[in-house]
Amino acid sequence: MFTMTGSKPHSARKRMLSNIYSKSYLQSSPQLKVISHTMIYDRLLPIIQEAVSSKNPVDFYELNQALTMDFVSAYLFGLRNGTNFLQDVPRRKYMLHIYQCRKPFEFYHQEVPNLVSWTRRLKIPLIPKWCDEANEVMDAWGLEMCDKADEHLEATDPEIEPTVYKQLKNSMAKQLPSKEVDHAAYKAASEKQQLDIACEMFDHLTAGHETSAVGLTYLFWELSKHPDLQKELREELLTLSPTISYPTQSSTTPELPSPKSIEALSLLNAIVTETLRLHAPIPGIQPRVTPYPTCSLVGYENIPPNTRVNAQAYSLHRNPDVFPDPETWQPKRWLKPADSPELEEMKRWFWAFGSGGRMCVGSNLALQEIKLTVAAIYTNYTTRIIDDEDIEAIDAYTVKPRGEKLILKVDHV
């Protein structure tokens, strides 16, 4: 979906998947309910509590990457078929290394694919062999998760049901030729389709993991510099019912508060929105191709067809007329009355997820997961910075802290 240039195939693909990423679907999804409970009570909070007890600092950048990969892979492929990077530390270190080491070379595949194949033929490759090998590891890993999900297409147990995979597989099956009429054609088409599905799943896996992890990292960083705001946020979080208190008094963990009640928290929402404004995980250019025969854009007339044009969140989010003092993190700028024209204008300029037909399909999932995680941490703990060296973002389409770390000390309230 992400890379389809034609608007028809793109919107056809998007229609297949929009429903399972809609807010109402996610808020009532039994699968996501089980996933959220497992991530928070069985995986994340025990790790944090262990760090508190042993007085060890935590690298939240690495932890966030593990959490978001576990979250998104569980929703794509089913909880039991997804990753468990939070608990399986060697596996997470290996896979995150493989994933991250390819990043410096993303540019070439994305922007100059012909040059990549041309230099390869000349035996002066732009991309080192080890990077190709890392890509092969990632390919095999993605295909393996698809295969596991495929075995559970009939499952109705919310711990196993592969929500996104199943939806896409069932929708795309309708495009296959009839098995009865031409078995050979059916077999060839379904093999090709399986790769198409794996590519789509891989897009969601990477888009869903990296972005949310970066957003969470900058949120924890900003909050760690503002202990008073942590206190205010905790007061708001304690209005949830039930609260996400940890460690729990009984041997069974309680239910989580409903996603709807978490979504309704205004300070939490302001903190998340302001973080995604100032530290947009994808600040880079969103390319579009102009239509035939011509078009006009922001005062430029007669732009020829097939011209690549771009807009970027980085610049939109720094318009001082809309966001006064734009370089400072001020969550409370979002706490204006619902009918305020300034708030309306800020929402219009907020572009962390893009807008229109190409807008991020996973925005509701990302916000639900980020808010739940922040609620779980700050109900129970305070954080302060131990090491944030090189926290500034790299210059890239999807950013990350240059130092690839954020070390925080966590204390129980």
Ligand code: HEM
């Ligand atoms: C904080 C987290 C996230 C941010 C900041 C983010 C941001 C974005 C942006 C800026 C785009 C491009 C929009 C455009 O071209 O105008 C995008 C597209 C996309 N995102 Fe996200 N995203 C996030 C989380 C997720 C999650 C959790 C998923 C999936 C599980 C996801 C899947 C996708 C997909 C599939 C597209 C392509 C949509 C299309 O072409 O129609 N994203 N995202």
